[in-house]
Amino acid sequence: MKTLIERSKTSKILFLISSLLIFTVLFSCGKAKDIYYCPMHPTYTSDRPGTCPICNMDLVKKEDHADHSSGSDHASHELNPNGSEFDSSPEANSNEDLSLSFEKQQSIGIKTDIAKVRNLTKQFRAYSNVAYDPELYTALTEYKESVRSSAALAEFGSGLNIRNLQLRLQQLGLSQEQIRVWTSGGRDPSELILGGKGGRAHIYSQIYESDLSFAKPGLSVIFKTDAYPDQEFKGKIKSVDTILDKNTRTLRLRSEVSDPSHLLKPQMFGEVLVQIQVPHVLSIPSSAILDTGTRKIVYTQIGPDKFRAIEIETGRIIDPWTEIKSGLKTEERVVTESTFLLDSEAKIRFGSKTHSH
Structure with a gap:
């Protein structure tokens, strides 16, 4: 009789333990697990905090992209860092807007600047020599x-x-x-x-085809040579060759500079400096632009914690600025640092859709 009672108690205990285990398993399955990823290598994920085995960077917790609306019918307005208002009305929001907390923005080093009309100076230097032709x-x-x-x-x-x-x-x-x-x-x-006569010397320079749109006859130049390091020989561009060197991708620039003392001798080496004023250019820092190969993308900040990918068309590059032909308006704020990390975060949340604008 005693043995039967003990067996009954043991069965009850085993039943309770089994029920508890089943309940724990069901509860764990119903609870969503946290996912951590590497901002530099977003394909690597983990279910717990740690570091990336590839770059040793701290893993970042993936946040659910929920739309926390206030339920109000009227648009709310928030100030951006330059004092103007972010447009956070429902019409201004997109299903693909990326939300990042202020703390996370700080952790990945996001910095921004505004698109504005600037007066820029294009400067380039060209390897040169006194003409011997x-x-x-x-x-x-x-x-x-x-x-x-x-x-x-x-x-x-x-x-x-x-x-x-x-x-x-x-x-x-x-x-x-x-x-x-x-x-x-x-x-x-x-x-x-x-060599030159009448106080003039001829200078030949090699310029890259990327600078061709800036190099025009009549522009002022300054020629300097190591033979006379403290002297500048000023003059103007006279012509630009019409045939491109297919190997070096350069063109020859012909200038004429003042040399009243006839110091410059044929085949003397030096460098020509050309500076061009480029006024009234809508521009942003070049670091803000992501070139995907088929299009160019920037991330605009549309709220204190919201960012949006925008496709743009660019023009001339005047370091450290790039001309904007379309896609942005003046005073729009763009991400200039950690753009790649922001783009990686967007790809994790939305996939390739973030570049479909």
Whole structure:
């Protein structure tokens, strides 16, 4: 009898333990687990805090993207850091707006700036040398001789020869006006092989095709050489060659600088500095732009804790600024630092949809 009672008690205990275990399992399954991810490697996730095994960066808890609306029918207005109002009305919000707490923004180092019209200065330096150009000298002297004898040799078709020589000079970088100056006695072609005369020197520079839109005849230049480190030789761009070097992706820039003491000698090396004023340009810091290969994206801050991906069209790059042709308006605030981390967070929450604007 006693054995039966003990067995009954044991069965009851086992039943209670089994029920407790089943309840615990069911409760654990019903509770959503926290997910932690690496901001730099968002494909790595974990169910507990820790560090990324790839970059050793602290894992960040993935937050549910819930729409915490106030239930009010009227728009609320919040001030952004520059004193103007964020538009947080329902019409201004999107299902793909990214919410980040202030603490999280600080932890990943988000910084912002505004799109505004700026007066910018484009500056570039070009490897240069004092001209020594026997090829151009020969072409000029041949053209001068052909023009001089054209009247006497008209019946032999010298007119065609002159046109061919003109084409050759244009291929070597001279404009029609420069051809006229060099061959009418205004300039002596021997300067190209013996050095400048009349207090002038010719400078050849190599500029990259990315700077071609800025380099125009008439712009001021400053030539400096290690031979005379304390002196600046100022002048102007005279012409830009028409044929691009396919190997170096450069064009030759021809300038003329003042050299009253005839210090500059043929093939002397130096550097040309060109500065161009570019006024009234709608621009943002270049660091704000994410180039996906097919489009360019910026993240705008539309509220203290809300960000939105916007596709833009860019123009000229005037470091550290980039011209904005479309997609942004003045005074809109864009993320300029930790943009990649913000984009990674958006991809985790929304997938590739964040770049579909």
